[in-house]
Amino acid sequence: MLHGGALRSAWLFAASVPTPSPPETAAAAMCELSEGNGYVVVPKWLPAAAKRHRVRANQESADIIAQLAGKAETATLAAGRVHKQRAFAKPALVAALRRSLGQYAFTPTASYSSDGAVDDLRSAYTARPDVEEAAFDALYGQLLEARGDLEALLGRPLSRGVEATFVVYEPGCFYRRHVDSLAGVDPAGSGGRAYSFVVYLTGEQPWQPSDGGALRVFCDALGEEVEEEVLPAAGLLVLFDSKRVSHEVMPTRRQRTCLVGWFREEV
Ligand SMILES: O=C(O)CCC(=O)C(=O)O
Numbered sequence: 001m002l003h004g005g006a007l008r009s010a011w012l013f014a015a016s017v018p019t020p021s022p023p024e025t026a027a028a029a030m031c032e033l034s035e036g037n038g039y040v041v042v043p044k045w046l047p048a049a050a051k052r053h054r055v056r057a058n059q060e061s062a063d064i065i066a067q068l069a070g071k072a073e074t075a076t077l078a079a080g081r082v083h084k085q086r087a088f089a090k091p092a093l094v095a096a097l098r099r100s101l102g103q104y105a106f107t108p109t110a111s112y113s114s115d116g117a118v119d120d121l122r123s124a125y126t127a128r129p130d131v132e133e134a135a136f137d138a139l140y141g142q143l144l145e146a147r148g149d150l151e152a153l154l155g156r157p158l159s160r161g162v163e164a165t166f167v168v169y170e171p172g173c174f175y176r177r178h179v180d181s182l183a184g185v186d187p188a189g190s191g192g193r194a195y196s197f198v199v200y201l202t203g204e205q206p207w208q209p210s211d212g213g214a215l216r217v218f219c220d221a222l223g224e225e226v227e228e229e230v231l232p233a234a235g236l237l238v239l240f241d242s243k244r245v246s247h248e249v250m251p252t253r254r255q256r257t258c259l260v261g262w263f264r265e266e267v
């Protein structure tokens with residue numbers, strides 16, 4: 001333990017060390033190093049070099065972080081999991097889209113089994129977006145940017161065309177377990193879907209588990225194990241592999257509105 005006297009003498013010693021004058025040249029610096037006190041002072045030598053190094057290092061680490069994030073996202077998607085992005089559509093855009101929905105005529109959408117009979121796979125109301133409508137156009141622009149990011153992550157192009165539909169699940173509506181696309185099925189139809197997206201356009205009030213309507217994601221196509229349940233949230237984007245991710249919309253107890261769509265394989 002140091003007491004007062006020791007501290008004071010340490011300070012006096014430090015104050016009495018003379019400030020060396022800087023060497024003019026590198027050779028002089030080497031000379032001082034070998035003959036002098038064992039140190040040299042070269043003013044402004046480190047700052048410029050360090051600055052250059054810092055700028056490069058920052059850029060490199062930013063690139064590495066971006067690459068790792070990209071890898072993590074590619075891995076998430078490739079592992080058949082769901083990528084989620086909160087507030088993909090900002091509150092003002094969600095509000096504008098919700099207002100615009102008043103202009104659409106939603107039609108009940110039944111699903112059909114392979115023999116053409118109506119089955120009970122899904123109950124919901126759908127409307128085709130109006131590409132001239134400003135709020136939809138804004139969201140569509142963001143989706144095209146997201147597609148660009150996805151293409152960069154995947155390292156391959158996707159189709160220029162995007163499928164999209166507004167869907168309203170009224171209380172009691174659901175979509176039973178399914179995959180959005182199957183390999184070998186008509187590539188001009190659902191077989192050409194590569195990545196599914198959903199942008200939730202629910203009201204401002206936070207969604208509660210008791211509201212039902214979760215997007216239930218299964219670990220694999222056949223098993224019963226649930227990977228996660230995603231609750232709708234205004235502006236949330238979910239993105240997943242259309243062929244790998246088996247999922248289900250649990251019966252909702254509250255109106256559940258979204259834009260659902262697909263980025264398609266390049267043909
Ligand atoms: O609304 C959702 O969360 C998913 C909808 C869906 O699975 C679909 O439309 O294929």
Ligand SMILES: [Fe+2]
Nearest residue numbers: 178179180247
């Ligand atoms: Fe689906």
